[in-house]
Amino acid sequence: MSNVAKSAEDAAHQVQRQPAYRALVKVGVVAYGLMHLVIAWLALRVAFGDHNADASNTGALKELAQTPLGGMLLWIVGVGFIALVVWQLVAGFVGYREFDGGKRLRKRLGAFARAVLYAVLAASSIATAIGGGSGGGGGGEESLTSRLMSMPFGPWLVVAIGLGIVAVGVAQIVKGVSGKFNEELETELTGTPRWLAGAGWIAKGVAISLIGGLFVAAAIAHDPEEAGGMDEALTALTQQPFGVALLVVLAVGIGCFAFWCWHLLRHAKHA
Structure with a gap:
């Protein structure tokens, strides 16, 4: 192992031992679960015809901002x-030692990818707290897609991105069906808790796959x-046919992901 890699591992282990770090990670997991509960609530409102509801991460943050002490809450969430960014960076450097070879590498790369996601959520939370949050909806995606499609082979690039997003969604569905999310916990979920957590992963995977499908549709059209x-x-x-009923089911599933976060809070293997 190189000196740089060894220093990174030593620093990661030192961070893991800090009580303040562990406490902040718990705050982050609670925030992540809360965000999914709010998104589930907003999705139900969309299902029942509320055109002002924005069932997205940005919409959830704005919903939190409208609560009493909303600004303070958003700073805490941010x-x-x-803390979750640091958690996943630590896991990327020193975690998943129970796995060997390619599986350990995939797990660690997944941790680094989650660190990027949490960094985006942290930035969005803080921007919303100081009044700089962007509006909900797909404006950002439309702008990005416009720029990509203006490039040589742009539509093909958008298709590739869309298929990549679909692949991420399918991977989460498989994780929910197979119960591989238990690999993140010190105590394996069984019975009803396992099925509720699985429903959360499946619902998230379906929602992500739908987003990827929109990118592919944009490229084709x-x-x-x-x-x-x-x-x-x-x-x-x-x-879609039976779309409202499907969205209600999906919203309940997204809410179940908060149930998974509760178990992650208590039994995370790599915290």
Whole structure:
């Protein structure tokens, strides 16, 4: 092992031993679960015709901002997400030693990817807290898709991105069905808790796959406005046969992901 890698591992182990770090990680996991509960509530509102509901991460943060002490709550959530960034970086450097070879590498790469996600959520939380949060909806996705589609082979690139997002969603569905999320816990979930956690992973995977499908549809139609985020994906679902019923089921499933976060809070293997 190189000196740089050894120093990184030593620093990661030192961070793991700090009580303040462990406490902040717990705050972050609670924040992540709370965000999914709010998104589930907003998705239910979309299902029942509330066109002002924004069932996305941004919409959930804005919903929290409207609660009493909303600004303070968003700062706490932002700090919690920063702690989750550190948590996943630590896991990426020194975690998953119970696995060998390629599986350990995949787990660690997944931790680094989650660190990026949590960093985005931390930035969004703090931006919303100081009044700089961007509006909900798919404007960001549309702008990104427009820029990509104007490039040489742009539509093909958008298709590739969409298929990549779908692949992430399918992987989460498989994780929910197979119960591989138990590999993240010190105590394996069984029975009803296992099925509730699995439902959360499956619902998230379906929602992410729908987002990827919107990117592919945008490329095929050569229309960047077809692209969108979570809110657009869930709204599009309501336009399908039995779409409202499906969205209600999906919203309940997303709420179940908060149940998974509760177990992660108590039994995370790599915290």
